[in-house]
Amino acid sequence: MTRAGHDPVHAVVDDGLRRLAALGGDLADHANGLGAILWSPPRVVIVGRLKAGKSTLVNALIGAPVAETAALEATKVVTIYQDGAPSRAEVVGLDGVRRPVAVSPGAEMALPIPAAEVGHVHRWLPSAAIRDVTLIDTPGLATLTAPNEAATRRALIDGVDQTRTASVDADAAVFLFDATPRADELEFLRTLPFTPLNVLGVLSRADGFGEGALGQQDPLVLARSHAAELGRRLARTATAVTPISGLMAQTAYTGALTERDAQLLAGLAPYHPLDLVDLLDSDDPAPLTPADRDRLLDLLGEYGILHGRGVARSGAAALGAWLAERSGVEDLRRLMHASIGRVAVWHRAGRILDRLDRLAYQHPARDQIRTIAHQMRSAPALRQVTLLEDLARLLQVDPESPLVDEVRDLLAGDTACGRLGLAADADPALIRATAQQRLADAQQRAAFSTQSAAEDTALVTVIAAYQDMLSAR
Ligand SMILES: Nc1nc2c(ncn2[C@@H]2O[C@H](COP(=O)(O)OP(=O)(O)O)[C@@H](O)[C@H]2O)c(=O)[nH]1
Ligand SMILES: [Mg+2]
Structure with a gap:
């Protein structure tokens, strides 16, 4: 995951926020707040059932035993782990109030308020392993523990007004399960504001997979082939499935x-x-x-x-x-950074634009704010950001639309060839002809067909994406 200033997405958003700040008054503060989101690392949330191995994996990724796997109170709350010094923690109540709490190595963290009143815990610790990505541990989903599930939902689903303070603003998810995900878990994932591109599946506890350590076949080898199979079956849910032994x-x-x-x-x-x-x-x-x-x-x-x-x-x-x-943790790290990491950056930019829209709605300078947001959205560097929003909307309201695959392809590729589904060494003339053909198709659909509002909106971006390709060469 990059935080580099040279990243074109960051550059466009940063430029827009500067123009927002230049409008003066309270808009400078708003611009600063949004800039803080832009320049902080993307947030990846770890979800899955109770005892799936989430906290164990968080410890492994951070390289320190910070996430509780035993202390009951701490396993009930959502915890954000962010790189920072000094090592410290704040408990953020559902009322939005932040309360500092003492942390000491090895000792269980005592919550100053009942777990049911905690929105989340924000934990800072100096760790290079989380410099480029902030990790969020969750209590998990389980019908057995309704309060845990409620806490997880509250933190992840950016609701309205009162519950917004409880949201942790995640940009991507690592979804842990052992054997096969259950229907209620898949259902939960669909309620998150993500697309399959920002969800990574993890087959956890791979060391005990199948018949376990004493089985005929090595469980880690079995888990690897099972994960590959699940990756194909869960293509509508996750970008890939990778096996891991969090314990090891x-x-x-x-x-x-x-x-x-x-x-x-x-x-x-x-x-x-x-x-x-x-x-x-x-x-x-x-x-x-x-x-x-x-x-x-x-x-x-x-x-x-x-x-x-x-x-x-x-x-x-x-x-x-x-x-x-x-x-298997190195494979996971690689996928987290390369695959969902790049989508998380787009998701983050989309969240900033979304906040800008909401700000425009309430602010006297609404027209200027709208103009800035519109200019940002129209920049070719932000095309992926808008496509991702379109994909999320399509998946929510119109998952069977043929545009789902088209938008997904446009997002998946790093180059025009990839986005058009052509071989990496395709002839430039073929690339151009294909883009032209797709553009014409999309324009025709936009003009003549009857479709949903989500499709209409997506078609506008899809057309712009093909036009970007044609004008870039
Ligand atoms: N054998 C094995 N045990 C694991 C693995 N990951 C976690 N566990 C154990 O499973 C239990 C629950 O793990 P925990 O990380 O607290 O699960 P959480 O509820 O999802 O956070 C603990 O006793 C862990 O030691 C794994 O990869 N292999
Ligand atoms: Mg846990």
């Missing part, structure tokens, strides 16, 4: 492993797998003490113990590197 990643990246752990594990190398599993289950797990056994299970899980014994002979660093490599 957390242990690898939070510096939890000691040389002693590696030695204890290496000592288990001679055991037959079945005997080893019996030993892990037993009241007297000699040569391990019960406490050491519990520690190894907490750090590594059954899979890590069974398959990490050999590499543990080379020490804790080697074991950590093996865990990191097997966990």
Whole structure:
């Protein structure tokens, strides 16, 4: 994810906000507020059922054990993790009031108000891993825990007036599930203001997939092929599905492993797998003490113990590197930055334009504000931003429209070839002819067909997108 000033989307929005500020009065403050959104990293929210492994994954991505996986109160609230110093936290109430709370390493954070009255917790900590993307942990979705679900919904769905203070303004989502997502989870995702392009699916707890550590097939290998299959099946929900063992990643990246752990594990190398599993289950797990056994299970899980014994002979660093490599977290990081990351930047720009529209609605300088917003939207650099808004609207009201695929293709490609669905080395004449043909089709549909309002709006942007291509060459 880039925060670079040279990014054309940022440049256009920044320029518009400068013109807004130049109108003077309270508009300078509004411009500053919107500029703060523009220049802060995109926000990626982690959603999924209770116990899906969300907080474990957040710890792994941050590289520090900050997200609670055990303390009950803290697992009930939405928490924003943002790079910043000093390390601190504020509890933001549903009433919008921010209350600083003490954070100390290892200690459970005490909430100053009941969890049900918390909008979210905002946690800053210095971490390069979250410099370019802010992570949001959620309590999860589960019919068993209605208050958790309510908290998650409240924070993610930018409602009106009173509930807006509770919104965390997410730009993309990582959706965690094990095995297969359930209908209610997919339904929830559809209520978020996202498109499949800003949702990444994660098959979690991959180390226990299928028959688990002792199964005939390696669960991580099985999980990889299952994730690929799910990626195809969930194409209308997520941009891709990638498998991960959050537990292995957390242990690898939070510096939890000691040389002693590696030695204890290496000592288990001679055991037959079945005997080893019996030993892990037993009241007297000699040569391990019960406490050491519990520690190894907490750090590594059954899979890590069974398959990490050999590499543990080379020490804790080697074991950590093996865990990191097997966990799948690097693939996830890559997808988060490259794939949903670029869409998150567009989503963020769209949110700023949306706020500008709302501001124009209430402000005496409405005409000038509208002009600025219109000029921003018309800039070719912001075409993807408008296309993304069009796609979101189509998916909400008209998901079967043929424009869904067309808009999605236009968003997916980085070049004209990609956007037109042509091979990367397509002949320039073919590119031009294809763009011309699509433009003519779109113009004809706009002029003659009867269609929904969402389609009408999308067609205007689609036509402009083809015109951009034709005038760029
Ligand atoms: N074996 C295994 N256990 C995991 C994995 N991820 C999380 N867990 C365990 O599952 C439990 C719930 O994890 P947590 O991250 O708190 O889930 P959340 O409710 O979605 O935040 C914890 O005991 C974790 O140690 C994983 O990848 N593999
Ligand atoms: Mg959690």
